[in-house]
Amino acid sequence: MIKIGVPSKGRLMEQTFTWFGARGLTMRRTGNEREYAGAIDGMDGVELVLLAASEVPRELEAGRIDLGVTGTDLVREELADWTSVVTEVALLGFGQADLILAVPSVWVDVDTLDDLDAAATAFRAAHGFRLRIATKYHRLVREFLTENGVADYQLVDSLGATEGAVKNLTAEAIADITSSGETLRANHLKILSDGVILRSEAVLWASRGALRSEENRAAMGRLAGLLGVRSPV
Amino acid sequence: MTPKATIRAEAQRLHAAFVAAGAVPVEADILLPAETLLDLYGEDIRARAYTTHDPLRGEMMLRPDFTVPVVQAHMAHGAEPARYCYLGEVFRQQDRASDRASEYLQVGFEVFDRSAPEAADAEVFALFQGMLADLALRPATGDIGILMAAVRGLDTTPRRRAALLHHIWRPRRFRALLDRFAGRAAVPAARVRLLERLAKGSPEALIAEAGTFVGLRSAEEISARAVALLEDAGEKPISAPEAAMLYDLLTLEAPAAAALAHLKGITPLLPAIALAVDRFAARLDALAARGVDVEALPFEASHGRTSLEYYDGFVFSFHAVDKGMPPVASGGRYDALTAVLGAGAFIPAVGGVIRPGLVARIRGLA
Numbered sequence: 111m112i113k114i115g116v117p118s119k120g121r122l123m124e125q126t127f128t129w130f131g132a133r134g135l136t137m138r139r140t141g142n143e144r145e146y147a148g149a150i151d152g153m154d155g156v157e158l159v160l161l162a163a164s165e166v167p168r169e170l171e172a173g174r175i176d177l178g179v180t181g182t183d184l185v186r187e188e189l190a191d192w193t194s195v196v197t198e199v200a201l202l203g204f205g206q207a208d209l210i211l212a213v214p215s216v217w218v219d220v221d222t223l224d225d226l227d228a229a230a231t232a233f234r235a236a237h238g239f240r241l242r243i244a245t246k247y248h249r250l251v252r253e254f255l256t257e258n259g260v261a262d263y264q265l266v267d268s269l270g271a272t273e274g275a276v277k278n279l280t281a282e283a284i285a286d287i288t289s290s291g292e293t294l295r296a297n298h299l300k301i302l303s304d305g306v307i308l309r310s311e312a313v314l315w316a317s318r319g320a321l322r323s324e325e326n327r328a329a330m331g332r333l334a335g336l337l338g339v340r341s342p343v
Numbered sequence: 344m345t346p347k348a349t350i351r352a353e354a355q356r357l358h359a360a361f362v363a364a365g366a367v368p369v370e371a372d373i374l375l376p377a378e379t380l381l382d383l384y385g386e387d388i389r390a391r392a393y394t395t396h397d398p399l400r401g402e403m404m405l406r407p408d409f410t411v412p413v414v415q416a417h418m419a420h421g422a423e424p425a426r427y428c429y430l431g432e433v434f435r436q437q438d439r440a441s442d443r444a445s446e447y448l449q450v451g452f453e454v455f456d457r458s459a460p461e462a463a464d465a466e467v468f469a470l471f472q473g474m475l476a477d478l479a480l481r482p483a484t485g486d487i488g489i490l491m492a493a494v495r496g497l498d499t500t501p502r503r504r505a506a507l508l509h510h511i512w513r514p515r516r517f518r519a520l521l522d523r524f525a526g527r528a529a530v531p532a533a534r535v536r537l538l539e540r541l542a543k544g545s546p547e548a549l550i551a552e553a554g555t556f557v558g559l560r561s562a563e564e565i566s567a568r569a570v571a572l573l574e575d576a577g578e579k580p581i582s583a584p585e586a587a588m589l590y591d592l593l594t595l596e597a598p599a600a601a602a603l604a605h606l607k608g609i610t611p612l613l614p615a616i617a618l619a620v621d622r623f624a625a626r627l628d629a630l631a632a633r634g635v636d637v638e639a640l641p642f643e644a645s646h647g648r649t650s651l652e653y654y655d656g657f658v659f660s661f662h663a664v665d666k667g668m669p670p671v672a673s674g675g676r677y678d679a680l681t682a683v684l685g686a687g688a689f690i691p692a693v694g695g696v697i698r699p700g701l702v703a704r705i706r707g708l709a
Contacts, residue, residue, distance in 0.1 A: 259516025303533040
């Protein structure tokens, strides 16, 4: 049995259902609204698992699902050395969102990472602590800033409403996912001109640890044929 | 896999050799306050050290190296001069799937001595080389002090010199800054637009135009940097000959004696490095006096310039033939670190660590 993990609600679920539906695999939720149960028609030997998009990377890593739909951002944030854990089966063409670095619009002296670095050094000297960047994407933001040689910052954890952190004086800058930028503008923030950390989109992933059995490899071959993608095994 | 008992026996043998060389054994905590390490290394340390939480003491890290606790202990209640040695586990997260260990033993030796820094550098290097002599390791050496002296002596603004010094351990940003200050890199389009905007109105007016003021960074701080940016844009680039010397220095790689001859040759053109070159010469004399072949000893002026380091003078490491293996031993001088951790106090310090697990592995292969 091949288990496919799919986001259990919202636009991401609907678009995923549409994508698979267009390729002859009908997915639907079963039971009542609160019960995360689903069914899949169009091919035998495939099971639908509904779960939060943020759980998909870990479930792929654990091999509890063989395939899964979630964003690039979550896979790269949640999985250390992600390329050894999962492979991309197909880019799904939706769920586009960028992980970006934003600072207050009134920082008229800051437009690039170079400026942010200089501002952070001066900020630390003036305030006695490292410039705070609120985010929930610690790994991605840290790797990006290390790669670009930005020093004198600290990451502070933000689980929701990250854009409000600057106004609430719990951070000086933020790194978050944005699809339109409207929320940023509403919170008086601007994106650094070289501050795109990652362009994320919805991807169908395969777990490298899964799909080992002969039966599953054969089923995956048939599924790949149906979906019009290259089989990961 | 080398058995742990074999590694520990190797560690004890190395530790005994440090004691025989006159070092006093010291112990260090495994749980260290995260704040000290974060202040020192910045957020990058989170990718390397294991972080844990204590209900009363807050965020703690599992010891990623011994230098910080040993320096702190010495600064708090050490007598001078002092030679210390230690043996214990360090813990390092590995972000890539590999056979690199995430916990391993380190055996180290540190010298705190004001009298003759070059003699102390040579003492540490020669001691390590002697202890590892049977392993056919390849030594590497460098001297970050020469590069720092060259930067301090640049004919440019204090702000530019400070920016370069601040990023001396981040080679990529250092290079980008140097390219910009030397006029070798075009000013990025975004910066050109920014400067045009800043030139049009006062910073205060621009801030007011930009909308609602949010955040802790004040309008004064923003204005001050805007003014600084405009001033910097009006500065002349670092002169071509001076910049050429610095690029030459960044890539200098030669046997130590030949490197010294080269550095003496460029000193008249870059007088600021004269003192650092004298120190380099004194160190080579001290090394030669201890039997190190300085005609063959490899030297790279940029050796040891990686993030999460703190060396500001002599640096060295010993490498196995197997290039995939981490350095078997490494160390260097970290005078500035003692000032940072010493709350005003300062003492010249040099030291290094050996990984007994790698020593035992190489012995096992032989």
